Amino acid sequence: MTPERSIPGYKLLHLLGRGHTALVHLAQDPQGRQVALKIPLEETLRVQEAAERFGNEVRMTLQFRHPQVVQGYTGTAYGPKAFVALRHYPEGTLCDVLTQRAGKKLPLEEALRVLADVASGLTYLHRLGAVHQDVKTQNVYLDGGRAALGDLGSAYFTAQGGQSSGSPYYMAPEIYHGESSSSASDVYSLGVLAYELLSGQRPHQGDTYEELMVAHLNRFAPPLSHLNPQVPRSVARLAELALAKRPQDRPPAEILRRALLAALGEPAEEEDAEAEAAPPIATTPTPRQMGRHGPVTPRVPTQPVAAGEAPGAATTEERGSARWNPFKRRK
Numbered sequence: 001m002t003p004e005r006s007i008p009g010y011k012l013l014h015l016l017g018r019g020h021t022a023l024v025h026l027a028q029d030p031q032g033r034q035v036a037l038k039i040p041l042e043e044t045l046r047v048q049e050a051a052e053r054f055g056n057e058v059r060m061t062l063q064f065r066h067p068q069v070v071q072g073y074t075g076t077a078y079g080p081k082a083f084v085a086l087r088h089y090p091e092g093t094l095c096d097v098l099t100q101r102a103g104k105k106l107p108l109e110e111a112l113r114v115l116a117d118v119a120s121g122l123t124y125l126h127r128l129g130a131v132h133q134d135v136k137t138q139n140v141y142l143d144g145g146r147a148a149l150g151d152l153g154s155a156y157f158t159a160q161g162g163q164s165s166g167s168p169y170y171m172a173p174e175i176y177h178g179e180s181s182s183s184a185s186d187v188y189s190l191g192v193l194a195y196e197l198l199s200g201q202r203p204h205q206g207d208t209y210e211e212l213m214v215a216h217l218n219r220f221a222p223p224l225s226h227l228n229p230q231v232p233r234s235v236a237r238l239a240e241l242a243l244a245k246r247p248q249d250r251p252p253a254e255i256l257r258r259a260l261l262a263a264l265g266e267p268a269e270e271e272d273a274e275a276e277a278a279p280p281i282a283t284t285p286t287p288r289q290m291g292r293h294g295p296v297t298p299r300v301p302t303q304p305v306a307a308g309e310a311p312g313a314a315t316t317e318e319r320g321s322a323r324w325n326p327f328k329r330r331k
């Protein structure tokens with residue numbers, strides 16, 4: 001049992017949840033605001049890989065600013081006083097909500113809303129050259145029916161080196177092969193999430209890592225439109241394409257975002273303006289990072305970060321959305 005550590009200036013109110021690496025309390029911050037205060041466990045601080053992952057989560061969370069990415073207020077990345085104060089999402093995670101509903105699907109509009117928000121958060125990260133690497137129901141937080149993507153512990157800027165990590169139910173085929181993740185592997189995970197929310201079942205089942213690997217590499221899920229004919233055709237088609245085995249055959253998150261917003265009858269313009277705004281950039285050097293399912297092999301040397309410039313700003317290839325043609329037949 002880990003004794004609870006306190007963070008000066010914060011009054012702990014009650015425990016919100018316990019992950020593998022941290023305790024999260026509802027707390028009152030020095031300004032009197034209620035926050036989710038995430039404090040790493042002692043074990044996390046003792047194990048270098050886990051401590052670095054927590055530090056990475058703090059640094060990444062604090063440099064992004066987007067309504068569909070879990071907001072970080074302040075934090076300390078490393079050392080015995082490490083913590084991060086996050087916006088509190090009173091409905092908890094999407095995983096919790098699905099569990100509470102005892103296996104029942106979300107109503108269609110609610111599911112489309114959550115997916116549009118996650119696609120929006122991913123579009124923002126990808127435009128800045130970042131990859132999340134762990135999109136799954138456990139990392140989507142809800143507040144008033146709106147969703148935000150959280151747990152940036154595995155997120156990284158592609159210009160700072162390739163990494164390979166994920167959670168087996170959501171992991172893209174190329175990650176199972178040990179290749180570096182990319183915005184396209186996040187899109188694959190979004191495809192799994194879309195399939196799960198819209199059909200009520202994940203595209204691939206398995207009780208072990210090996211079974212899931214075989215399924216993700218070799219099998220094709222039944223068409224989403226067969227499992228739930230109510231899903232708008234464009235959304236069903238794009239969600240299926242997001243599950244393409246080859247990364248280059250998947251649509252960018254931005255295309256999914258637009259289709260989901262269109263299905264909700266909402267305009268899709270604002271994102272462009274929001275995503276253009278450069279986030280505040282932390283200038284501390286990035287420690288060597290490890291993927292959750294294997295060591296990281298940096299492929300590109302770390303670039304020095306200029307103030308006001310997003311490290312690893314997206315290349316034309318990564319931005320991609322303007323060039324991706326959903327009607328073009330892919331080989």
Ligand SMILES: Nc1ncnc2c1ncn2[C@@H]1O[C@H](COP(=O)(O)OP(=O)(O)OP(=O)(O)O)[C@@H](O)[C@H]1O
Pocket residue numbers: 016017018019020021022023024036070086087088089090092093141151
């Ligand atoms: N911002 C937040 N608002 C509300 N609840 C939160 C928030 N952040 C975390 N929680 C709660 O705390 C739990 C643990 O948090 P989290 O999953 O981030 O911990 P972790 O140790 O990083 O997890 P993991 O087991 O994935 O390593 C979550 O499942 C959720 O219930």
